[in-house]
Amino acid sequence: MTKQNLNDCYQRIAPYIHKTPVLTSSLVNELVGAEVFFKCENFQKTGAYKMRGATNAIMQLSDEQRVKGVVTHSSGNFAQALSKAAQSLGVKATIVMPSNSPIAKKEGVKTYGGNIIECEPTIEARQSTADKIVEETGGTFIHPSNDLDVILGQGTACYELLQDYPNLDVVACPVGGGGLIAGSALAVHHFSDNTIVIGGEPFEADDAYRSLISGKIESNTTTNTIADGLRTQLGHHNFPIIKDNVNEIIRVTEEDIIEAMRFIWERMKIIIEPSSAVTFAAILREKNKFKGKKIGVIISGGNVDVTNLPFNI
Amino acid sequence: MTKQNLNDCYQRIAPYIHKTPVLTSSLVNELVGAEVFFKCENFQKTGAYKMRGATNAIMQLSDEQRVKGVVTHSSGNFAQALSKAAQSLGVKATIVMPSNSPIAKKEGVKTYGGNIIECEPTIEARQSTADKIVEETGGTFIHPSNDLDVILGQGTACYELLQDYPNLDVVACPVGGGGLIAGSALAVHHFSDNTIVIGGEPFEADDAYRSLISGKIESNTTTNTIADGLRTQLGHHNFPIIKDNVNEIIRVTEEDIIEAMRFIWERMKIIIEPSSAVTFAAILREKNKFKGKKIGVIISGGNVDVTNLPFNI
Numbered sequence: 032m033t034k035q036n037l038n039d040c041y042q043r044i045a046p047y048i049h050k051t052p053v054l055t056s057s058l059v060n061e062l063v064g065a066e067v068f069f070k071c072e073n074f075q076k077t078g079a080y081k082m083r084g085a086t087n088a089i090m091q092l093s094d095e096q097r098v099k100g101v102v103t104h105s106s107g108n109f110a111q112a113l114s115k116a117a118q119s120l121g122v123k124a125t126i127v128m129p130s131n132s133p134i135a136k137k138e139g140v141k142t143y144g145g146n147i148i149e150c151e152p153t154i155e156a157r158q159s160t161a162d163k164i165v166e167e168t169g170g171t172f173i174h175p176s177n178d179l180d181v182i183l184g185q186g187t188a189c190y191e192l193l194q195d196y197p198n199l200d201v202v203a204c205p206v207g208g209g210g211l212i213a214g215s216a217l218a219v220h221h222f223s224d225n226t227i228v229i230g231g232e233p234f235e236a237d238d239a240y241r242s243l244i245s246g247k248i249e250s251n252t253t254t255n256t257i258a259d260g261l262r263t264q265l266g267h268h269n270f271p272i273i274k275d276n277v278n279e280i281i282r283v284t285e286e287d288i289i290e291a292m293r294f295i296w297e298r299m300k301i302i303i304e305p306s307s308a309v310t311f312a313a314i315l316r317e318k319n320k321f322k323g324k325k326i327g328v329i330i331s332g333g334n335v336d337v338t339n340l341p342f343n344i
Numbered sequence: 345m346t347k348q349n350l351n352d353c354y355q356r357i358a359p360y361i362h363k364t365p366v367l368t369s370s371l372v373n374e375l376v377g378a379e380v381f382f383k384c385e386n387f388q389k390t391g392a393y394k395m396r397g398a399t400n401a402i403m404q405l406s407d408e409q410r411v412k413g414v415v416t417h418s419s420g421n422f423a424q425a426l427s428k429a430a431q432s433l434g435v436k437a438t439i440v441m442p443s444n445s446p447i448a449k450k451e452g453v454k455t456y457g458g459n460i461i462e463c464e465p466t467i468e469a470r471q472s473t474a475d476k477i478v479e480e481t482g483g484t485f486i487h488p489s490n491d492l493d494v495i496l497g498q499g500t501a502c503y504e505l506l507q508d509y510p511n512l513d514v515v516a517c518p519v520g521g522g523g524l525i526a527g528s529a530l531a532v533h534h535f536s537d538n539t540i541v542i543g544g545e546p547f548e549a550d551d552a553y554r555s556l557i558s559g560k561i562e563s564n565t566t567t568n569t570i571a572d573g574l575r576t577q578l579g580h581h582n583f584p585i586i587k588d589n590v591n592e593i594i595r596v597t598e599e600d601i602i603e604a605m606r607f608i609w610e611r612m613k614i615i616i617e618p619s620s621a622v623t624f625a626a627i628l629r630e631k632n633k634f635k636g637k638k639i640g641v642i643i644s645g646g647n648v649d650v651t652n653l654p655f656n657i
Contacts, residue, residue, distance in 0.1 A: 052365070054387075073613045293650060300386045300615040300646035333613035337606060342650045 032183055034221040040183045041190055044086045047119050050191055051075050058298050063314060065321045068199070070192040073303050073333025077143070079260075080188045080331050081112035081175070084210055087184030088173045089113075089120050097122050100170040104150075104157040106132040107260055108332055109175035114145030125170060127161045129153075135336060176208025177266025186214025192327045193222045201321065204329040205309045206230040206239040206280060207261035209269030211331060216276035226327075230273075230280040231313030233258050233288065238265050239273065240280040257285055257341055260306035260331065281313035288312050289341045302333045305341070345496055347534040353496045354503055357399045360432050363504055364388050371611050376627060378634045381512070383505040386616050386646025390456070392573075393501045393644050394425035394488070397523055400497030401486045402426075402433050410435050413483040417463075417470040419445040420573055421645055422488035427458030438483060440473045442466075448649055489521025490579025499527025505640045506535045514634065517642040518622045519543040519552040519593060520574035522582030524644060529589035539640075543586075543593040544626030546571050546601065552578050552586065553593040570598055570654055573619035573645065594626035601625050602654045615646045618654070 054069045072080035089101055100123035103113050110126045117124035126145045128137060129152035140147055150160040165172050174181065188211070189202055202219050206212045216228045232240050235256035241249040248270050254262035265273075283291075292308035295301060307330045314321055314328065367382045385393035402414055413436035416426050423439045430437035439458045441450060442465035453460055463473040478485050487494065501524070502515055515532050519525050529541045545553050548569035554562040561583050567575035578586075596604075605621035608614060620643045627634055627641065 078613060296615055296650055300391060302609055302613040302615060337609055337653065337655045340650065340653065 032179065032217055036183060037186055037190055037218060037221055040087050041187045043090050044083060044184060044187060047086045047116065048083055048187075049075055051188070053192065053195055054299065054301065056299050062294075063318050063321060063326070065318070065324045065326055067314070068192070068196050068325070068327045069299070070188055070327060070329045071301065072188050073301060073307065073330050075332075077108065077111045077115045077139070078332050078334040079108035079112060080185055080211060080329070081108045082116060083187050084178075084181035084184030084214070085109065085112040085116040085173070086119070088178060088180040089116050089122055091180045092171055096171050099168060100125060102161050102164050102168070102170045102172050103127070103175060104161045105175050106136060108334055110136060110145065111139040111143055113173060114140045114143035118144040123170075125164050125168070127157055127164065129157065133336060174266070176210030176263065177268045178210075179268055182210050182214045182269060182272070183217070184214065185210045186218040188329055189215035189218035189327070190222065192329070193218060193226075196325070196327060197223065198325060199223065199226050199327045200324040201227055201229055201326040202329070203229040203231060203310045203314060203326060205258070205261055205306050205331055206232045206265075207306065208263040209239060209265045209273055211329065212277060213269040213272040215329060216272055220276050227278040228276055229313065230277055231310040232280050232282050233261055233309060234282045234284055236261050237282050240282050242270060243274065243277065243280055246274070257288055258306040258309050260304065261309065281317055283309055283312040283316055287316055291315060293342055301330075302335060303330050304332045304335050307331045307333070345492065345530055349496060350499055350503055350531060350534055353400050354500045356403050357396060357497060357500060360399045360429065361395055361500075362388055364501070366505065366508055367612065367614065369612050375607075376631050376634060376639075378631070378637045378639055380627070381505070381509050381638070381640045382612075383501055383640060383642045384614065385501050386614060386620065386643050388645075390421065390424045390428045390452070391645050391647040392421035392425060393498055393524060393642070394421045395429060396500050397491075397494035397497035397527070398422065398425040398429040398486070399432070401491060401493040402429050402435055404493045405484055409484050412481055413438060415474050415477050415481070415483045415485050416440070416488060417474045418488050419449060421647055423449060423458065424452040424456055426486060427453045427456035431457040436483075438477050438481070440470055440477065442470065446649060487579070489523030489576065490581045491523075492581055495523050495527045495581060495585070496530070497527065498523045499531040501642055502528035502531035502640070503535065505642070506531060506539075509638070509640060510536065511638060512536065512539050512640045513637040514540055514542055514639040515642070516542040516544060516623045516627060516639060518571070518574055518619050518644055519545045519578075520619065521576040522552060522578045522586055524642065525590060526582040526585040528642060529585055533589050540591040541589055542626070543590055544623040545593050545595050546574055546622060547595045547597055549574050550595050553595050555583060556587065556590065556593055559587070570601055571619040571622050573617065574622065594630055596622055596625040596629055600629055604628060606655055614643075615648060616643050617645045617648050620644045620646070
């Protein structure tokens with residue numbers, strides 16, 4: 032995907048998204064020994080960067096496709112993002128959600144006008160239920176991360192960051208399905224010459240880390256992580272982009288994630304979700320690598336269940 | 345205090361404080377039926393507006409006074425603010441804290457170099473211990489709210505807000521000791537012709553509400569509120585300013601406070617403390633009064649114990 036593709040994508044979706052603020056903290060900078068610029072997608076519509084890719088994917092559909100609606104399966108942020116993006120664009124969205132999805136997430140989807148179809152809580156049931164809806168309605172299936180239009184849209188967060196801070200040494204973001212890091216890597220590739228891209232990933236869901244080492248897509252052996260947004264599997268559209276443009280993926284423990292999340296909550300007074308804390312945890316874990324650098328950190332989202340937090344320890 | 349006093353105060357303290365951002369939320373605006381501008385003092389140094397008044401009070405001391413240090417009693421945000429302000433200005437701060445103060449607050453004071461003297465957890469012990477230190481050291485006692493230089497400093501949050509948003513119909517903030525609302529009322533008085541000032545106060549600590557009605561300083565009969573910053577008593581320096589310049593104080597229940605706090609956390613993704621939620625709760629409680637208005641809401645702080653939140657209900 033070209034520089035022009037990314038420029039066009041940004042112009043296309045800009046009226047439907049927030050240009051999110053970039054925050055800094057002298058305490059964070061002292062702790063890391065570097066300058067950290069937090070791109071706050073937790074302040075994005077629906078509370079996560081997913082709004083960007085969802086909007087772009089729907090806007091790339093033909094009029095005929097739009098009439099038939101869009102379909103996805105997601106129990107997380109993409110479910111709400113696709114619902115909201117579809118609502119903004121006057122398109123019908125059907126969201127396949129596992130029957131055990133948190134009520135708060137289902138309520139979020141309903142708020143944004145998404146039509147929920149429940150399925151058994153297995154990967155197979157999610158895909159087969161979505162396939163069936165596509166067959167019945169003629170709607171277009173949009174994958175939460177393994178889709179080039181989605182990837183391009185997600186890249187606009189980093190695009191905005193680089194417009195405001197063109198001299199970053201490092202851009203860092205979490206790695207789940209790979210949509211955000213692949214999009215960010217494209218933005219860096221096209222818009223910044225001397226910036227490297229770093230990913231953060233839990234040890235408990237380290238498919239991307241192992242894929243980068245082996246050179247082929249590896250599967251998660253566990254997904255037992257508090258970073259619920261990162262339990263997903265790397266896709267074949269994302270991996271080649273990541274392989275070519277991402278320097279390193281740093282893995283973190285569950286304790287690292289909780290500690291980093293708590294630090295950001297307590298010191299910066301912003302609510303970030305565990306998946307977002309993974310990136311800051313990765314930088315803290317290997318902070319000697321980042322001494323004196325200018326680091327852009329994409330805070331991917333802020334959707335947490337405030338009645339069930341990991342701090343009571 | 346004059347317009348010039350406030351201008352001078354702002355110029356004086358500006359290098360030592362953050363100019364905090366103003367955030368908006370379309371969800372909030374829809375809910376209230378008005379335009380709400382949140383002045384985010386939770387992002388202020390030490391996590392609360394108290395940094396402003398503490399800095400101004402210390403900067404007004406003579407060189408001789410500075411050498412002998414400053415003294416206060418506080419178990420809350422002013423303890424940390426005075427410590428940090430003193431540290432920035434090379435002045436020694438002694439903080440009298442009740443022995444049952446939360447460890448996190450004591451740690452905060454230590455982080456900023458404050459010297460903690462513990463006392464019995466009674467109002468009398470706090471004042472007598474502080475008096476004794478003043479006598480022994482020759483230090484200057486600085487009251488957390490009932491002090492004209494502190495009031496002037498606190499007013500600079502509203503001063504900044506009015507610089508950025510000169511057409512507000514309403515400025516609203518919480519009322520505890522009265523430093524913030526008195527300072528805000530002065531800023532409105534001098535810098536905005538058509539703006540009214542509204543206070544928010546818990547039913548459980550409604551001394552200011554009752555004082556406005558009776559025309560003289562009333563005492564709290566209870567202080568059994570989650571809004572820990574508002575358990576304090578209105579002072580004789582604050583009350584005359586409030587009486588002349590504040591239109592109304594709206595009281596809220598504990599449930600109102602928790603609900604408003606949760607809404608801001610979940611929808612705006614920022615951490616605000618219960619005392620700050622009181623103001624938004626007051627606006628929600630009487631939202632018919634505010635239809636179509638432009639309302640500046642001062643978010644006073646974001647210091648909460650994340651291991652002990654009120655949402656598990």
